[in-house]
Amino acid sequence: MLERLQLGHPIEQLTSVATVEEIIAGQQAVRKIHVDEKVRDYILKIVHATRAHDAVRLGASPRASMAVFRAAQALAAIQGFDSCCPTM
Numbered sequence: 748m749l750e751r752l753q754l755g756h757p758i759e760q761l762t763s764v765a766t767v768e769e770i771i772a773g774q775q776a777v778r779k780i781h782v783d784e785k786v787r788d789y790i791l792k793i794v795h796a797t798r799a800h801d802a803v804r805l806g807a808s809p810r811a812s813m814a815v816f817r818a819a820q821a822l823a824a825i826q827g828f829d830s831c832c833p834t835m
Contacts, residue, residue, distance in 0.1 A: 777817065777820045777821050777824050778817075778820065779829075780820040780828070780829060780830060780831055781829065781830040781831065782816060782819055782820060782830070782831045783830065783832040783833060785833045786831050786832065786833060787816070789833075790812055793807070793815070794806070794807040794809075794811060794812040794815070797811075819831045
């Protein structure tokens, strides 16, 4: 392994799979995914629960709630949905 990596690293052989424009377009498309009010409320409940739980030293921040929100949008987009709604 050391000999193989002496002159270069495999990461140097990687090529791009998307342009900057495609990535930005993807980000913009994800932001258009509607997140149902019930999902938004659930995200907030999770975040608040982390702040109130005795076993958690430092609860989730407002940025964490935004990250979960964006993750929900991204998952919906990946699955081909135009909204993020509860199934039940």
